[in-house]
Amino acid sequence: MSVEIFYDDDADLSIIQGRKVAVIGYGSQGHAHALSLRDSGVDVRIGLREGSKSAAKAEEEGLRVLSNAEAAAEADVIMILAPDTAQRHIYAQDIAPNLKDGDALFFGHGFNIRYGLIEAPSNVDVAMVAPKGPGHLVRRQFVDGKGVPALIAVEQDASGNAQALALAYAKAIGGTRAGVIKTTFKEETETDLFGEQAVLCGGASALVQAGFEVLTEAGYAPEVAYFECLHELKLIVDLMYEGGIARMRYSISDTAEYGDLTRGPRVITPAVKEEMRKILGEIQDGTFATEWVNEDDAGRGNYKKLQQEGEQHPIEEVGKKLRGLMSWVDRPITETA
Ligand SMILES: NC(=O)C1=CN([C@@H]2O[C@H](COP(=O)(O)OP(=O)(O)OC[C@H]3O[C@@H](n4cnc5c(N)ncnc54)[C@H](OP(=O)(O)O)[C@@H]3O)[C@@H](O)[C@H]2O)C=CC1
Ligand SMILES: CC[C@](O)(C(C)=O)C(=O)O
Ligand SMILES: [Mg+2]
Ligand SMILES: [Mg+2]
Secondary structure: OOOOEEOHHHOOHHHHHOOEEEEEOOOHHHHHHHHHHHHOOOEEEEEEOOOOOOHHHHHHOOOEEEEHHHHHHHOOEEEEOOOHHHHHHHHHHHHHHHOOOOOEEEEOOOHHHHOOOOOOOOOOEEEEEEEOOOHHHHHHHHHOOOOOOEEEEEEEOOOOOHHHHHHHHHHHOOHHHHOEEEEOHHHHHHHHHHHHHHHHOHHHHHHHHHHHHHHHHOOOOHHHHHHHHHHHHHHHHHHHHHHHHHHHHHHOOHHHHHHHHHHHHHHOOHHHHHHHHHHHHHHHOOHHHHHHHHHHHOOOHHHHHHHHHHHOOHHHHHHHHHHHOOOOOOOOOOOOO
16 A cells, blocks of 8 residues: 655645644643744744643743633644643643634544544544654754654545645644655554554563663673663664664674574564554554553553653663763753753
């Protein structure tokens, strides 16, 4: 199946420059979108809840901060970039009552639409601009004149121009510099959740921690294990990012490459792949979404416990010490959020 990929010349920035955008939330994605929209000449305001800690950061950047409801009422493009579990409440309380004919409701991830947690009225566009990268790097790349690829999707095209609007928005945050793929809310949500759970975050963190544990439990120095299993991973992945697995294999020794080819499949066994399929199944049938929404509703007890265990893993302690000696590594991920 071929996909459509859009670049800068395919998007008309003036479309989003002619609209009033509200960015709801000023966290990882929110600050990146808001600042890059502003730098692209777009009229942007921030919506935050009463007493929000983020308000000061946005105001320091000269952005206008309003309540969620005021921002939604004033704008005609409303991008919801608060946490996924908060979005349905924000939508019901602050956005839905302020939606007007011709408004556009935008998302950075399809969770709430895909799982039916938000249902928009038929007189507004519903679209998505989902960067394929962490918000702080979305902003950093934009400032550096580069861009993070993004996905766009249109769930509801009330105006007949929702795709052009989404493309213009994607251009304003740097997405079309790298490539924007048109997809659906369903495909974005399911692949994004799978990627973060099985490969990018869950898979990678568990692989690094397990490798570190095996080495340190066998008596090797934690510092050596840290450099081997975590620090060098970035350098190896940088080569994959630049030229695929093939370029990484070109740069490593033939001893490493032989070990990669023969031992890699012993780590990621057919049983591991089977577990990945189960994880995908739980995403597709809504099991994961229900579990996460319930966990949030119940106060996030299990989430906080697991978070704390992760923070207390010995790899974090040794990493903090080693990164402290490499001034160029442990830099703030952004000046603004
Ligand atoms: N993190 C990422 O890089 C990516 C995220 N996404 C998607 O983008 C969306 C935002 O995610 P992310 O940037 O991680 O979110 P964050 O957790 O970083 O968002 C936190 C921000 O949301 C605000 N917030 C929390 N509750 C509310 C509320 N009730 N009303 C208004 N603002 C609120 C917080 O303000 P306060 O100071 O008040 O707490 C803070 O400004 C999600 O849909 C996510 O899936 C997509 C791609 C990547
Ligand atoms: C990989 C995690 C992510 O999907 C992202 C940065 O793209 C997220 O939800 O944060
Ligand atoms: Mg993602
Ligand atoms: Mg995600």
